[in-house]
Amino acid sequence: MSKLTTGSFSIEDLESVQITIENIVGAAKEAAAEEDLGPMGPTPFPGIATLRDWSFTLFDRYEPVYTPMCDQCCYCTFGPCNLEGNKRGACGIDMKGQTAREFFLRCITGCACHSAHGRHLLNHIIDLFGEDMPINMGASNVIAPNIQLVTGRQPKTLGDLKPMMEYVEEELGQLLATIHAGQEGAAIDYDNKSMLAGILDHVGMEVSDLAQVTALGFPKSDPDVPLVEVGMGTIDPSKPTIIAIGHNVAGVTYIMDYMEDNDLTEKMEIGGLCCTAFDMTRYKREDQKAPYAKIVGTISKELKVVRSGIPDVIVLDEQCVRADLVVEGQKLNIPIIASNDKIMYGLPDRTNDDVDAIIADITSGAIPGCVMLDYDKLGELVPRLALEMAPLREGISSIPTDEEMEALVGKCADCGECKLACPEELDIPEAMAAAKEGDLNALEALHDLCVGCRRCEQVCNKGIPVLDVIEKAAQKAIAEEKGLVRAGRGQVSDAEIRAEGLNLVMGTTPGVIAIIGCSNYPAGSKDVYNIAEELLNRNYLVAVSGCSAMDIGMYKDDDGKTLYERFPGRFERGNILNTGSCVSNAHISGTAHKVAAIFAGRNLSGNLAEIADYTLTRVGAVGLAWGAYSQKAAAIGTGCNMYGIPAVLGPHSSKYRRALIAKNYDESKWKVYDSRDGSEMSIPPAPEFLITTAETWQEACIMMAKNCIRPSDNNMGRSIKLSNWMELSQKFLGIMPEDWWRYVRHEADIPLSKREALLKILEADHGWEIDWKKKKIISGPKIKFDVSAQPTNLKRLCKEA
Numbered sequence: 001m002s003k004l005t006t007g008s009f010s011i012e013d014l015e016s017v018q019i020t021i022e023n024i025v026g027a028a029k030e031a032a033a034e035e036d037l038g039p040m041g042p043t044p045f046p047g048i049a050t051l052r053d054w055s056f057t058l059f060d061r062y063e064p065v066y067t068p069m070c071d072q073c074c075y076c077t078f079g080p081c082n083l084e085g086n087k088r089g090a091c092g093i094d095m096k097g098q099t100a101r102e103f104f105l106r107c108i109t110g111c112a113c114h115s116a117h118g119r120h121l122l123n124h125i126i127d128l129f130g131e132d133m134p135i136n137m138g139a140s141n142v143i144a145p146n147i148q149l150v151t152g153r154q155p156k157t158l159g160d161l162k163p164m165m166e167y168v169e170e171e172l173g174q175l176l177a178t179i180h181a182g183q184e185g186a187a188i189d190y191d192n193k194s195m196l197a198g199i200l201d202h203v204g205m206e207v208s209d210l211a212q213v214t215a216l217g218f219p220k221s222d223p224d225v226p227l228v229e230v231g232m233g234t235i236d237p238s239k240p241t242i243i244a245i246g247h248n249v250a251g252v253t254y255i256m257d258y259m260e261d262n263d264l265t266e267k268m269e270i271g272g273l274c275c276t277a278f279d280m281t282r283y284k285r286e287d288q289k290a291p292y293a294k295i296v297g298t299i300s301k302e303l304k305v306v307r308s309g310i311p312d313v314i315v316l317d318e319q320c321v322r323a324d325l326v327v328e329g330q331k332l333n334i335p336i337i338a339s340n341d342k343i344m345y346g347l348p349d350r351t352n353d354d355v356d357a358i359i360a361d362i363t364s365g366a367i368p369g370c371v372m373l374d375y376d377k378l379g380e381l382v383p384r385l386a387l388e389m390a391p392l393r394e395g396i397s398s399i400p401t402d403e404e405m406e407a408l409v410g411k412c413a414d415c416g417e418c419k420l421a422c423p424e425e426l427d428i429p430e431a432m433a434a435a436k437e438g439d440l441n442a443l444e445a446l447h448d449l450c451v452g453c454r455r456c457e458q459v460c461n462k463g464i465p466v467l468d469v470i471e472k473a474a475q476k477a478i479a480e481e482k483g484l485v486r487a488g489r490g491q492v493s494d495a496e497i498r499a500e501g502l503n504l505v506m507g508t509t510p511g512v513i514a515i516i517g518c519s520n521y522p523a524g525s526k527d528v529y530n531i532a533e534e535l536l537n538r539n540y541l542v543a544v545s546g547c548s549a550m551d552i553g554m555y556k557d558d559d560g561k562t563l564y565e566r567f568p569g570r571f572e573r574g575n576i577l578n579t580g581s582c583v584s585n586a587h588i589s590g591t592a593h594k595v596a597a598i599f600a601g602r603n604l605s606g607n608l609a610e611i612a613d614y615t616l617t618r619v620g621a622v623g624l625a626w627g628a629y630s631q632k633a634a635a636i637g638t639g640c641n642m643y644g645i646p647a648v649l650g651p652h653s654s655k656y657r658r659a660l661i662a663k664n665y666d667e668s669k670w671k672v673y674d675s676r677d678g679s680e681m682s683i684p685p686a687p688e689f690l691i692t693t694a695e696t697w698q699e700a701c702i703m704m705a706k707n708c709i710r711p712s713d714n715n716m717g718r719s720i721k722l723s724n725w726m727e728l729s730q731k732f733l734g735i736m737p738e739d740w741w742r743y744v745r746h747e748a749d750i751p752l753s754k755r756e757a758l759l760k761i762l763e764a765d766h767g768w769e770i771d772w773k774k775k776k777i778i779s780g781p782k783i784k785f786d787v788s789a790q791p792t793n794l795k796r797l798c799k800e801a
Contacts, residue, residue: 041607044152045167048174048196054609055192055642057793061669062641062660062690064191066099069657073098076181091181100190101179103634103658107197108175110635113319114583115168115204116342117248120318122161122207124250124375125215131159136214138221139493142597145590145604146206150199152606158214161207168200168207191658198639199608201632206586213490216253217284221493223570223577226288228281230295230553231481237310240268240390242382245302245325246317247582249279251339254379255315256283256293264383271296273305274320275546275581281487282580295485297554298525298547299518303328303452307468308478309397312389314369315382318342319582320518320630326368332396335362335385336369339378347371355381363388398468405472409435411462418456418466424449428456428466440473447474448525485553486564488545488580491587494598496571500541501599505618507717509573510724511708514543514588514640515552517625517633517650524627524650525551527697529563531624532576534701536567538724540708542576543588548626549578585636589643592619608642609794616644617672617791620708620721622687623647624700637691646687646707651695660690664739667782672711675790678798682783683711683791684743698732706737711791715748723751741766745785747777 043050071084073093081089088094093101126133134157137143147164148154155161175193178184184193212218219225235241244252252272259265271294272280280293296305299320305311306328314329317340322328326345329336338344350358350370355377361367362385372378400408412432419428426449431442447470456466471478503509513535515528528548536542544552553562567576571591579587596614597604604611615621623640625633627650634656637647641660649656662669664685674681686709694700705725713721722743729737741762744750750758759775762768768780792798 039603040152040605041603041610043608044606046150046196046199046608047171048178048193051196051608051642052189052192054612055195056188057609058195058641058660058690059188059191062662064100064187065659065661066096066187067654067657067659068095068099069655071095075179078181091185093185096187097185097190099657100187100194101184103656104175104190104194104197105179106631106634106656107194107201107638108172108179108635110630110632111168111197111201111204112172113247113630113632114201114208114635115165115172117318117583118204118208118211119165119169120248120340121250122158122165122211125211126158126162129158129215131157131162133158133215135160135210136220137210137491138219139495140221140491141494142594142604143491144206144210145593145597146199146202146586148604149593149606149608149611150203154605155210158211161210164203164207168204171196171200194638195642198635198637199642200639201635202586202589202639202643205583205636206590208583209490209580209586212249212279216249216282217286218279218282218580219286219288219487219490221491221496222286222288222489223496223568223575224288225487225489225569226285226290227484227564228291228293228295228487230297230483230485230550232296232301232305232308232310232478233481234294235269235271235296235310237308240312240386241310242268242270242313242315242386243296243305243311244270244272244276244280244315244317245274245321246340246343247275247319248317248340249276249283251317251375251378252276252280252315253283254375255382256280258379258383262383265292268383268386269294273297273302274299275583276317278488278546278549278581278584285487291487295550298550300451303454303467304447304450304471306332306334307398307471309334309393309399312386312393313337313382315339315378316343316345319632330368332398333365333389333393335389337378337382337385338369338371339373339375341371341373344371345369349373351377355384359385359388363392398465399472399475400465400468405469408464408469411464412436413462415461417459417461421455421459423453423455424451426450432469435469435473443470443473444477446470447477481554483554483556484562484564485550486569486576486578488578488584489569490580490584492571492577492579492591492594494594497591497594497598500572501595503573504595504620505599505712507620507710507713507721509620510538510540510717510720511620511622511704512541512543512591513704513708514545514621514623514645515548515626516545516582516585516588516623516636518547518627518630525554528552528624528626529555531626531697531701532563534728535704536563536574536576538705539574539720540724541571541573542567543571543579543591544576545579545585545588546582552576582632588623589640589645592621592643592645595619610797612642612644613793613797614644616687616793617683618710618712619644620710620713621645622704622707624649624704625653626650626697626700627652641690646689647691648700648703648707649691649693650700651693654693659692661692662688664688664742672791672793673795673798675792675798676788678795678800681789681791684709684783685739686710686743698728702728702732702737709743711789714787715746715785718743718745718749719751722749723754726751726754744777745781745783747775749785
């Protein structure tokens with residue numbers, strides 16, 4: 001229908017007239033929204049085909065690389081089909097198409113997790129506070145950069161978020177349909193669909209955090225949020241203990257309210273694992289009070305915490321929850337309460353029952369736990385149950401006694417099956433052999449490396465509970481496992497963007513490193529700490545979230561300080577800022593959009609390709625998902641790629657089967673337009689990938705430093721970035737990067753301390769002409785430095801267009 005303006009009209013002397021006003025009101029709201037935001041970009045509410053040109057522009061430079069793990073397709077009953085040797089399946093799909101489809105499936109699964117989380121939270125919070133509650137993210141006018149960029153709308157109230165979720169859900173349905181046999185067959189179009197799933201994921205995450213930050217008293221763009229205790233040793237096992245696991249804090253807030261209302265916060269413990277833990281510590285803490293909720297750790301600690309016997313009740317919500325918690329809980333008389341219908345575990349639904357009756361059934365052992373979807377009852381049930389269960393469970397754990405430990409270790413036949421089954425290939429047999437001789441140090445060392453999957457136990461021919469043995473050896477270390485992490489601050493404020501934007505675009509801030517992801521990977525928690533410390537010491541701006549943020553807080557320097565104590569939390573070079581839980585990742589990608597909108601004055605609304613192009617060519621940002629354990633990490637990383645932000649993944653992430661890598665030697669791929677006049681200009685081969693894997697944390701540091709280089713760097717910025725890249729390569733690999741010279745446009749680009757030596761290399765090895773009296777480059781560089789150049793990949797942005 002046509003756009004309507006406000007006004008009035010009257011109808012007189014008519015009968016049997018029906019007036020429908022819903023569409024009129026909707027059109028008026030839409031017109032008002034457009035008027036508030038000013039000009040609209042070309043791609044609001046994109047569908048599968050809308051942004052295909054931008055995806056293909058990226059794929060032209062960053063070619064998809066597929067690494068199939070299996071040559072069969074088992075999607076339908078025509079199969080399994082053998083696709084090796086360029087064979088096609090019964091439906092006609094080939095290996096590339098199937099592998100791209102597999103990666104795409106991971107992306108939409110991750111997107112569905114975050115968007116379903118957002119839908120649940122949004123509906124719940126609107127029920128509590130109403131649709132008219134204004135969105136409040138603190139000191140920001142650009143309050144929803146992902147939503148505004150993708151949909152063209154800037155929500156003002158909670159109710160304005162509903163059509164955003166409807167859009168995400170509609171597009172997810174369309175995307176999911178393309179997986180069905182007999183639909184899409186081209187790998188490149190599955191890659192395009194992955195890109196759309198990625199940006200939808202960032203919209204869904206943003207809806208989630210906008211809603212909970214607004215309504216639940218979370219910190220709002222606060223760089224000075226309090227420090228929070230993290231680690232298994234932070235829990236006092238002498239008190240009744242509640243452990244919450246998952247990613248959706250909605251139900252847990254009722255538990256915390258009940259504890260506060262009944263003066264229980266000092267009398268019992270409440271801790272969390274995974275992202276619910278972060279959001280528990282943010283709840284009602286915008287006044288910067290230190291939280292009483294504890295962060296126990298990441299998904300790799302779940303089974304360890306259960307086996308320790310510490311929890312008196314475990315409450316679950318959604319995502320990143322082990323599938324065997326009911327079985328493991330029953331062994332130790334730990335009741336499991338499921339508070340979200342995405343995880344129900346076959347437990348009886350007692351939502352409509354009396355709390356007293358539920359407690360009686362659980363404490364008597366009649367049921368191992370229950371589903372409770374009524375949050376008011378949940379808030380009362382869980383604390384009361386913990387108080388009842390604590391004396392019944394006193395002294396119960398899976399940790400063996402000294403005598404039992406000696407007997408278990410003595411049973412080991414040194415067959416090596418445990419090491420073969422271990423996803424981290426930990427040398428368990430060697431540690432067991434040392435333990436037989438009375439030396440438990442090797443077993444203790446496995447505690448921090450073990451991801452708690454218990455695959456070793458399932459293959460042990462002697463039935464040894466290997467995880468329990470490891471945890472017994474590490475009891476002292478576990479008791480002392482206490483760190484500090486800065487609570488989630490929420491979004492980066494507009495003022496911080498204005499202050500740091502120029503440094504980012506000119507390169508004098510060497511880059512933004514975003515560390516996200518889970519910790520199911522070898523020595524991964526120490527790895528992310530090492531990466532963060534190395535780059536902070538080099539003045540990079542490090543942004544973190546979720547489980548990686550927890551991991552970083554677990555390690556201390558020689559003075560006993562964590563990185564969060566050593567470095568401030570502002571959006572500023574040399575700082576480390578924690579945005580919050582998994583859904584707070586949207587604030588990291590949103591920060592790049594805000595640089596383009598606030599610093600550069602670009603139109604954000606429905607203008608994805610232009611903003612992504614700006615980020616790719618000007619903003620030195622790189623993401624790191626060091627242990628891309630989940631499908632959510634695949635979706636987050638792919639969304640960043642569509643936004644022009646490259647991502648490095650950990651070694652296990654090759655199992656996702658797809659990378660986007662450019663040929664840095666192909667000069668034809670490294671040309672863009674100068675938007676001043678539409679002329680073609682050469683750029684350095686950076687970033688040289690959009691998504692790829694690294695084998696070691698040292699390699700990841702080198703890759704990220706290199707891929708923070710952007711065409712817009714000024715001389716000082718390029719010199720800083722080259723210096724960091726070269727020094728990291730020499731430090732960790734013992735060699736200079738072989739292609740460093742490709743990034744030199746002018747002698748001022750070369751780090752001053754190395755300038756003479758590097759000029760000699762340019763002259764001797766590459767034939768560049770040097771004026772040695774002035775120490776200037778006369779000829780040689782293929783890229784000329786022009787500080788006023790306006791690089792873009794989009795011809796339509798050129799003035800002549």
